Amino acid sequence: MSVSPSRILRNVLREEAFYFFTSIGNYTGESAFSLEEFMNKIKEINIKSLEFHLYREDFEKWVEQTLGDSKLADEIKGVRNLKFVGNALRDRLYNVVSKRIKELKGGHSGSR
Amino acid sequence: MKIKGQALALDDLDWEILRLLQENAKQTYTEIGQRLNVAHSTVYDRIQRMEHHGIIKKYGTVVDLEKVGIRQITAVMTIFTDPKESEKIAQKLSEFSEVSEVFTSFSEELVIIAKVIATDQAELHSFIAQSIAPLPGVLRIRTSIVTRKYKEETPQTVLSHTAPKA
Numbered sequence A: 001m002s003v004s005p006s007r008i009l010r011n012v013l014r015e016e017a018f019y020f021f022t023s024i025g026n027y028t029g030e031s032a033f034s035l036e037e038f039m040n041k042i043k044e045i046n047i048k049s050l051e052f053h054l055y056r057e058d059f060e061k062w063v064e065q066t067l068g069d070s071k072l073a074d075e076i077k078g079v080r081n082l083k084f085v086g087n088a089l090r091d092r093l094y095n096v097v098s099k100r101i102k103e104l105k106g107g108h109s110g111s112r
Numbered sequence B: 001m002k003i004k005g006q007a008l009a010l011d012d013l014d015w016e017i018l019r020l021l022q023e024n025a026k027q028t029y030t031e032i033g034q035r036l037n038v039a040h041s042t043v044y045d046r047i048q049r050m051e052h053h054g055i056i057k058k059y060g061t062v063v064d065l066e067k068v069g070i071r072q073i074t075a076v077m078t079i080f081t082d083p084k085e086s087e088k089i090a091q092k093l094s095e096f097s098e099v100s101e102v103f104t105s106f107s108e109e110l111v112i113i114a115k116v117i118a119t120d121q122a123e124l125h126s127f128i129a130q131s132i133a134p135l136p137g138v139l140r141i142r143t144s145i146v147t148r149k150y151k152e153e154t155p156q157t158v159l160s161h162t163a164p165k166a
Helices: A035-042 A047-055 A057-069 A068-082 A086-105 B012-023 B029-034 B041-053 B084-096 B121-130 B158-160
Strands: A018-023 A026-032 B001-005 B007-009 B075-083 B098-108 B110-118 B138-145
Touching: A018 A047, A018 A057, A018 B121, A026 A035, A026 B121, A047 A068, A047 A086, A047 B041, A057 A068, A057 B041, A068 A086, B007 B158, B012 B029, B012 B041, B012 B138, B041 B138, B075 B084, B075 B121, B084 B098, B110 B121
Parallel strands: none
Antiparallel strands: A018 A026, A026 B138, B001 B007, B075 B110, B075 B138, B098 B110
């Protein structure tokens, strides 16, 4: 089933947003209600939060199950497999998400 | 027990009965009466009145779940909140079956402290991420997982400190 770029780029409801934690039960107070907001948070969020969620597979699950973008989910999985940490992880993740947003806005979604 | 203004005043015997019930709520009226040197009918009357006025709210059971093979974890959440939303958040937290105790506290910031029970860390995290973090007015959450319990019971010291001295 194809998911339209506008649906992937939509603002989600409060209960569907991504909430950034640094460890089990420790919520940073930062959240993302859209893919674009998610991209911006990647730039500034505590690196511990990125590492925590990436290796729990939370990012790819949210992107696929909530936003409906299986292509980006696969790309995030690829970043996870590279086992980056620190700012190398932040930069790679940001690049993958920002590239995908440009693609979606340009109308070449490539999604299911 | 007497009514003083809007408050109910307990006498020494009421306090002693409460102390014994907190020690073991399964004791019979006769057993309590024998320990306090009063008739079982007196104990019955006092307990009935305290139940009727809501001083005794309920009787509980402390279950050792590990003995029946059920493992669980306890965590203490400190939830930093927007003061305008604190009351609503505390009330909402009280509705969750996973949350066993809820308090509000004010030190440098207004916070809510809540005790949560879960079967494992994954369930604990899902509950906090999906049910607590999205509540309007939640600013951030700090969670400490209990690694060992040294004491867990109703604080009887409160009763002994509160009871008027004869």
